[in-house]
């Protein structure tokens with residue numbers, strides 16, 4: 062359970078926030094004064110701190126300075142009253158993660174808090190790899206992740222990480238989806254001289270083009286309609302730290318130019334701002350696309366490519382390092398059986414053989430999900446073939462040999478795969494009714510699939526023909 066510390070002398074607000082977060086499933090502690098808070102933070106570690114600016118003993122900035130001096134990585138969100146935006150920005154310069162202007166709305170509060178908790182996890186969860194000196198971070202009570210695999214190809218990857226982590230140069234990490242690019246980026250961060258500074262990941266594919274610049278560079282109040290407060294962009298928050306540009310291959314051409322300019326000059330302006338802002342940020346980028354090919358085809362800027370690719374790490378697909386599969390299976394077995402409190406320690410030997418001959422199109426992520434699900438379904442202490450019915454077959458004809466339950470698990474797996482992307486897109490302020498959109502898309506595709514035969518389409522969709530007609534009418538009436 063994630064732990065949030067509230068620091069505010071306003072008991073009413075503490076009460077409201079306490080209930081708000083407890084209902085969301087967080088553990089909450091509260092302090093009514095700055096001094097109490099500092100003592101509490103010394104005794105206990107937290108995942109997030111909400112800190113009021115104006116308090117009778119120490120003000121928010123004094124507390125923040127003390128926290129940063131003792132190298133506590135927990136993100137701090139400063140709360141200030143309306144009209145004190147300058148103070149909030151001052152706090153951000155001193156390392157606060159974000160700020161909230163009182164009175165704030167629940168939606169804004171939830172958004173800022175959930176973003177900050179993700180950053181907290183990424184910064185504190187240490188990622189280690191074989192032979193890496195397991196440096197212990199002062200605030201790293203959050204367990205650790207490991208990069209598993211001793212194949213020759215992975216050893217080369219570890220060697221490279223070891224050589225460049227501390228070198229402060231940009232790194233471009235490539236590899237198919239699920240090969241561990243993000244894990245490698247985090248390992249570089251944890252083993253770099255910037256490990257006590259922020260690590261901020263930006264998923265270029267998830268941010269709509271028109272919001273990308275403001276996310277990255279920030280904006281001044283009034284810069285455009287709807288810009289109600291000054292927003293400090295991700296780059297500015299990351300000053301002194303590491304910025305991970307994930308899915309860089311999905312960045313549009315004009316945005317590539319803007320990013321390049323920032324990288325060349327080391328400075329930028331907030332949208333609608335007049336002063337330049339200088340930041341010192343180490344760039345790590347990742348892509349599952351073949352960027353060299355994109356450069357040749359003219360869809361990725363060559364100058365940006367070379368600037369990001371000072372060092373390149375290419376992660377091998379799992380099918381090219383099948384000797385690592387057993388170790389990965391053991392690692393996920395022990396991780397998930399602990400996480401789900403199950404005592405599953407073995408996997409049927411014939412399954413291990415099948416694993417090595419399978420092609421793993423989704424790479425380590427697919428293997429990870431496969432073991433996680435098997436552990437959840439498993440009732441004894443050994444995982445047998447039964448629990449792997451959902452393993453994606455190489456040959457689609459194989460689908461015919463699956464029973465209904467296995468097909469249902471496959472279907473649910475597929476849905477779980479695509480839903481996060483849909484939610485991510487709609488989270489960016491589209492405010493469309495996605496449930497209707499999903500329904501409409503499913504119906505139209507099903508009809509296309511069976512040449513507009515409504516009886517067949519209804520059967521595929523698992524609804525009656527009448528229901529299908531009814532829904533089609535609803536779509537037509539829109």
Ligand SMILES: Nc1ncnc2c1ncn2[C@@H]1O[C@H](COP(=O)(O)OP(=O)(O)OP(=O)(O)O)[C@@H](O)[C@H]1O
Pocket residue numbers: 206207208209210236237238239240241242243244245348349389425426429
């Ligand atoms: N070598 C490894 N050892 C242990 N876990 C791994 C390894 N490689 C990947 N994983 C795990 O597999 C999952 C996918 O890894 P990650 O997110 O880093 O992949 P990715 O290359 O960024 O994929 P995508 O291109 O889809 O974003 C994560 O849960 C990660 O922890």
Ligand SMILES: [Mg+2]
Pocket residue numbers: 242243307
């Ligand atoms: Mg990734």
